[in-house]
Amino acid sequence: MGPFRPLLALATLLTAALSLASCEAAGRAKVAARAPTEEERTRYPWLPASVQVRSLEETFAPPEGYARVPLEAGSFGAWLRGLPLRPEGSPVRDFQGRTVLAASDARLAAVGELDVGTADLQQCADSILRLHAEWRWASGHPERIAYRFTSGHVASWPRYAAGDRARVSGSKVTWVPERAAADRSRAAFRGYLNLLFTYAGTLSLQAEGARPPREQLRPGDFFVLGGSPGHTVLVLDVATNAKGERVALVGQGFSPAQDFHVLAGRDGPWFPLEGEHLATPFWAPFPMTSLRRLPSP
Numbered sequence: 001m002g003p004f005r006p007l008l009a010l011a012t013l014l015t016a017a018l019s020l021a022s023c024e025a026a027g028r029a030k031v032a033a034r035a036p037t038e039e040e041r042t043r044y045p046w047l048p049a050s051v052q053v054r055s056l057e058e059t060f061a062p063p064e065g066y067a068r069v070p071l072e073a074g075s076f077g078a079w080l081r082g083l084p085l086r087p088e089g090s091p092v093r094d095f096q097g098r099t100v101l102a103a104s105d106a107r108l109a110a111v112g113e114l115d116v117g118t119a120d121l122q123q124c125a126d127s128i129l130r131l132h133a134e135w136r137w138a139s140g141h142p143e144r145i146a147y148r149f150t151s152g153h154v155a156s157w158p159r160y161a162a163g164d165r166a167r168v169s170g171s172k173v174t175w176v177p178e179r180a181a182a183d184r185s186r187a188a189f190r191g192y193l194n195l196l197f198t199y200a201g202t203l204s205l206q207a208e209g210a211r212p213p214r215e216q217l218r219p220g221d222f223f224v225l226g227g228s229p230g231h232t233v234l235v236l237d238v239a240t241n242a243k244g245e246r247v248a249l250v251g252q253g254f255s256p257a258q259d260f261h262v263l264a265g266r267d268g269p270w271f272p273l274e275g276e277h278l279a280t281p282f283w284a285p286f287p288m289t290s291l292r293r294l295p296s297p
Contacts, residue, residue: 209292
């Protein structure tokens with residue numbers, strides 16, 4: 001053994017230890033993926049039994065000195081905490097299966113296990129609407145699934161399930177009764193979502209959301225800058241320290257339609273919330289005045 005081998009080995013061990021410490025400090029732990037439990041398949045009904053997942057909560061520990069904020073059981077935020085993620089090392093793929101963000105990209109923390117469909121529809125605002133609608137479905141409130149098109153017209157799942165269909169002419173939407181057979185299946189629900197994705201977007205999401213004060217920001221809220229194009233990101237979780245300082249996990253869909261994914265910043269996946277803006281890696285900073293919230297059941 002050469003005289004520098006022990007020093008090289010020690011340096012390698014120190015580098016590995018520092019890398020692990022950095023990973024843990026950033027709030028990202030290596031968690032082995034597993035088959036979804038029966039409870040998870042009930043809470044996240046799009047999940048096939050064959051996938052391997054890890055939950056958001058078990059994958060991302062809060063930074064040192066922080067603890068997750070308490071949430072009401074059954075709330076949208078509590079549901080998002082259990083959001084299933086793909087195994088570590090998964091890239092972000094678009095609706096055609098092409099890689100748009102490599103697994104090694106420093107801006108990517110994790111990829112959600114959420115199908116994106118085969119059309120260029122489920123983009124940024126659509127991903128938030130999809131998750132909110134899925135939460136209402138899984139929570140036993142399908143009758144409350146209703147959102148607005150950019151035109152301002154309401155797109156209601158109960159009406160769609162009853163067989164009514166939207167007729168769109170320019171900016172005008174009319175609903176024609178019983179144009180299809182009544183169908184409350186998951187396949188019909190996916191058809192309703194595609195209709196919503198076609199005619200909703202950041203402008204409708206911005207207009208529909210309530211404006212909570214920044215002090216009341218909670219998981220399930222979102223930041224949105226409406227436009228053509230515009231962008232929006234979803235607050236997946238929030239943690240706080242003894243000083244009352246808060247950090248958040250943030251996720252997004254994007255254009256072209258692609259896998260919903262958890263973002264990472266310069267200091268890891270937890271983004272500070274103390275400034276006047278939320279700065280994310282793919283868009284202009286979101287001012288705190290762009291915070292919105294969809295209604296709860």
